[in-house]
Amino acid sequence: MRVLAGEVVEPPPLWIMRQAGRYLPEYRATRLRAGSFLDLCYTPALAAEVTMQPIRRFDLDAAILFSDILVVPDALGQEVRFVEGRGPVLEPLGGRLPGLDPAQLMKRLAPILETVRLVRAALAADKALIGFCGAPWTVATYMIAGQGSADQAVARRLALNDPSRLGALVATLVDASARYLVAQIEAGADVVKIFDSWAGILDEEGFERWAVAPMADLVGRVRAAAPRTPIIVFPKGAGARLGRYAEVVGADAVAVDWTVPMRTARELVAEPVALQGNLDPLRLVAGGRALRDGVDAILAAMRGRPHIFNLGHGIVPETPVEHVSELVARVRGGAP
Amino acid sequence: MRVLAGEVVEPPPLWIMRQAGRYLPEYRATRLRAGSFLDLCYTPALAAEVTMQPIRRFDLDAAILFSDILVVPDALGQEVRFVEGRGPVLEPLGGRLPGLDPAQLMKRLAPILETVRLVRAALAADKALIGFCGAPWTVATYMIAGQGSADQAVARRLALNDPSRLGALVATLVDASARYLVAQIEAGADVVKIFDSWAGILDEEGFERWAVAPMADLVGRVRAAAPRTPIIVFPKGAGARLGRYAEVVGADAVAVDWTVPMRTARELVAEPVALQGNLDPLRLVAGGRALRDGVDAILAAMRGRPHIFNLGHGIVPETPVEHVSELVARVRGGAP
Numbered sequence: 106m107r108v109l110a111g112e113v114v115e116p117p118p119l120w121i122m123r124q125a126g127r128y129l130p131e132y133r134a135t136r137l138r139a140g141s142f143l144d145l146c147y148t149p150a151l152a153a154e155v156t157m158q159p160i161r162r163f164d165l166d167a168a169i170l171f172s173d174i175l176v177v178p179d180a181l182g183q184e185v186r187f188v189e190g191r192g193p194v195l196e197p198l199g200g201r202l203p204g205l206d207p208a209q210l211m212k213r214l215a216p217i218l219e220t221v222r223l224v225r226a227a228l229a230a231d232k233a234l235i236g237f238c239g240a241p242w243t244v245a246t247y248m249i250a251g252q253g254s255a256d257q258a259v260a261r262r263l264a265l266n267d268p269s270r271l272g273a274l275v276a277t278l279v280d281a282s283a284r285y286l287v288a289q290i291e292a293g294a295d296v297v298k299i300f301d302s303w304a305g306i307l308d309e310e311g312f313e314r315w316a317v318a319p320m321a322d323l324v325g326r327v328r329a330a331a332p333r334t335p336i337i338v339f340p341k342g343a344g345a346r347l348g349r350y351a352e353v354v355g356a357d358a359v360a361v362d363w364t365v366p367m368r369t370a371r372e373l374v375a376e377p378v379a380l381q382g383n384l385d386p387l388r389l390v391a392g393g394r395a396l397r398d399g400v401d402a403i404l405a406a407m408r409g410r411p412h413i414f415n416l417g418h419g420i421v422p423e424t425p426v427e428h429v430s431e432l433v434a435r436v437r438g439g440a441p
Numbered sequence: 442m443r444v445l446a447g448e449v450v451e452p453p454p455l456w457i458m459r460q461a462g463r464y465l466p467e468y469r470a471t472r473l474r475a476g477s478f479l480d481l482c483y484t485p486a487l488a489a490e491v492t493m494q495p496i497r498r499f500d501l502d503a504a505i506l507f508s509d510i511l512v513v514p515d516a517l518g519q520e521v522r523f524v525e526g527r528g529p530v531l532e533p534l535g536g537r538l539p540g541l542d543p544a545q546l547m548k549r550l551a552p553i554l555e556t557v558r559l560v561r562a563a564l565a566a567d568k569a570l571i572g573f574c575g576a577p578w579t580v581a582t583y584m585i586a587g588q589g590s591a592d593q594a595v596a597r598r599l600a601l602n603d604p605s606r607l608g609a610l611v612a613t614l615v616d617a618s619a620r621y622l623v624a625q626i627e628a629g630a631d632v633v634k635i636f637d638s639w640a641g642i643l644d645e646e647g648f649e650r651w652a653v654a655p656m657a658d659l660v661g662r663v664r665a666a667a668p669r670t671p672i673i674v675f676p677k678g679a680g681a682r683l684g685r686y687a688e689v690v691g692a693d694a695v696a697v698d699w700t701v702p703m704r705t706a707r708e709l710v711a712e713p714v715a716l717q718g719n720l721d722p723l724r725l726v727a728g729g730r731a732l733r734d735g736v737d738a739i740l741a742a743m744r745g746r747p748h749i750f751n752l753g754h755g756i757v758p759e760t761p762v763e764h765v766s767e768l769v770a771r772v773r774g775g776a777p
Contacts, residue, residue: 262726262727265723266727306700309702310734310735344682345681345683345702346700346705347681364641364678364682365681365682370681385597387598387601399644402646
C-alpha cells in the first residue's frame with residue numbers, strides 16, 4: 106500500500122500473478138473437490154481457501170482474489186465453460202449483444218464478493234487483498250471470438266469492420282466492470298488490478314481507441330466511487346507504448362510484462378506511478394542461477410523507484426514450489 | 442535501393458511480406474502442382490514462378506524469394522515437414538545437435554540459389570530482389586521444440602537451463618545463415634532480410650544474448666563478405682527495445698511490426714537507418730476506411746524519413762486481392 110502511494114520501499118513488497126494455482130498441490134486438491142473451474146470461482150468457501158493457500162505457504166505481501174476475468178461475461182448472461190486442455194469456451198454471441206442489468210449482474214457476482222469478504226476477514230491486517238477484473242478490450246476479444254487464440258484476430262477484425270458494434274460491447278463492459286470493481290472494494294479489496302492481456306496486439310489507432318480510452322474511462326469511474334483505493338493496470342505487450350498508456354489511463358501502478366526491461370519501463374512511465382514486475386515466469390521454472398540473476402537484475406534496475414516485485418506474467422503450472430520459496434527469500438534479501 | 446542507402450523517397454517504395462502466397466489464386470494453383478510445401482521451395486521453376494506472380498499482378502518495387510526460414514534446419518539435416526492446419530513439424534533433435542558441413546549445406550540449398558538466379562533474370566532492372574533467412578534464435582526455437590507454439594517456451598527454457606547447448610546451436614545457425622545469405626547475394630539477391638519473428642518473447646538478458654548478439658554477428662559476417670548489399674532486419678515484438686536492437690545489430694533498415702507506432706519507431710531508431718512497415722495485415726483484409734486511414738497515418742508519420750512501405754506482418758490468406766491493388770494505389774498516391 107505504501108508503494109502504491111508512491112513511496113520507495115526497499116526491499117520491495119512482492120506477490121505473484123496466479124499465485125493461487127495449479128503449481129500448488131493443495132490447489133489441485135481443492136480444485137478436484139469443486140467440480141468445474143467456474144464452480145470453484147463461484148463457491149466462496151473454496152475460492153477463499155485457494156486464495157489463502159499461497160499466503161500460508163509463502164511470505165507474500167498480498168493475496169489476490171481467486172477468480173477469472175471471464176466471470177463478467179458469464180454474469181452478463183454469455184455462458185462460459187472452461188474446457189480442459191482448450192481453455193475458455195463462450196456461448197456464441199450471434200447477432201445480439203449482452204445488455205447490462207445491474208441488479209442481475211450483481212446477483213450473479215455475489216458469490217465472488219462473498220469470497221472477498223471471507224478472504225479479507227482471514228487475512229492478516231498487514232497483507233493487502235487485491236481484487237481484479239479484465240480490461241474491456243481483453244474481455245471483449247473472448248466474448249466476440251467465443252474463445253482465445255494466438256492473435257485474437259476475430260475481435261481485431263470486428264474492430265475494423267464494425268467499430269460501432271464493438272464500441273457498444275466495450276461500453277457495456279466498462280460499466281459492468283466499474284460496478285464489479287467498486288463492489289469488490291466495498292466488500293474489502295484494498296487494491297484493484299485490471300488485466301489488459303491483449304492490449305499489445307492492437308495497432309496504433311486500435312490501441313488508443315480500444316485499449317487506452319476504455320481503460321481510462323474504467324479507471325476514472327472506479328476512482329470517482331472509491332478515490333482512496335489504488336488501481337494497478339497491466340497492459341500486456343504494450344512495449345514502447347507503456348508510457349502513453351500510463352499517462353492517459355491514470356492508474357497508481359503499471360504492471361510490466363517480462364519483455365520490457367524494467368530500466369526502460371522506468372524511463373517510459375513518469376513518476377510517481379509505481380511499477381510492478383517483471384521476472385520471466387520461466388526463470389522461476391528454471392530456478393538456480395537463471396532465477397537469481399533475473400531477480401537481482403530487476404532489483405538493481407528499480408532501486409529508488411516505487412516498485413512491487415512480481416512476475417512479468419502468471420506463474421506456470423510446472424513451476425517447482427521450492428523455487429517460489431527461493432524467489433521470496435531472494436527478493437526479501439534486497440538488491441545485491 | 443535508394444531508401445536503403447538512406448535517401449528519402451516520397452511516396453515511398455513498397456512491397457508486402459508474404460506477397461507470394463495463399464491469398465493469390467495463381468499461387469494456390471501452382472502450389473497444387475508442386476506436391477509438398479517444401480517441394481515447392483526446392484523446385485526452382487515453380488518457386489520462381491510464385492515469386493514473380495505478385496510482381497505481375499501489382500505495381501510492387503521488390504520481389505521476395507519464395508522460400509521458408511526452415512529450409513536451413515532442413516539443409517542441416519533436421520528433416521522438416523509442413524502439415525496442413527498444423528504448420529511445420531521438425532524431426533526431434535534428441536541429444537544431438539546438427540553440425541555444419543558447408544559443402545553439404547550448399548548442396549541442399551542449391552535449388553533455392555537457382556530460384557534466385559531465375560527470378561533475377563526474369564525481374565525488371567528497376568525492381569529489387571530480396572533474399573532472406575530466419576534469425577538464429579527464431580530458427581533455433583523451431584529446431585528445439587520441433588514445432589511452433591504461442592510462446593516458444595521449450596526453447597526459452599533451454600536458454601535458461603542449458604545456455605551452452607543453445608549457444609552451440611545458435612553458433613551453427615549464425616555460420617550456416619551467413620553462408621546462405623552470401624550465396625543468395627552471389628546468385629543475384631539485391632537485398633537480404635533476416636526475420637527474427639520470436640525476438641520479442643525474450644526477457645532483457647535473453648534478448649541481448651539470443652536475439653541481439655547472434656544477429657549482430659550474422660549481419661557482420663554478411664557485411665564482411667558483401668559490403669554493398671543492404672540488410673533489413675525484422676525483430677518482431679521488440680517494442681521498446683527496437684532502438685537498442687537497431688543500434689547494436691547495425692542493419693541498413695529495421696522492419697517494424699504493427700504494434701509499434703511508426704512515429705515511435707522513428708524516435709527509437711537513429712538515422713540514417715531506414716524503417717520498413719507497418720500496416721496491420723487485418724486492415725488489408727478489412728479494406729475500405731480501415732485500410733485508407735491506416736495507410737495515410739503511416740505515410741504521414743514517416744514523411745521526411747527513409748521509409749519502405751510494407752505490412753507489419755505477413756499478408757493473411759483471407760486477404761481480398763482487390764484490397765492489395767487499393768493498397769498499392771493509396772501508397773503510390775503519397776501522404777494526403
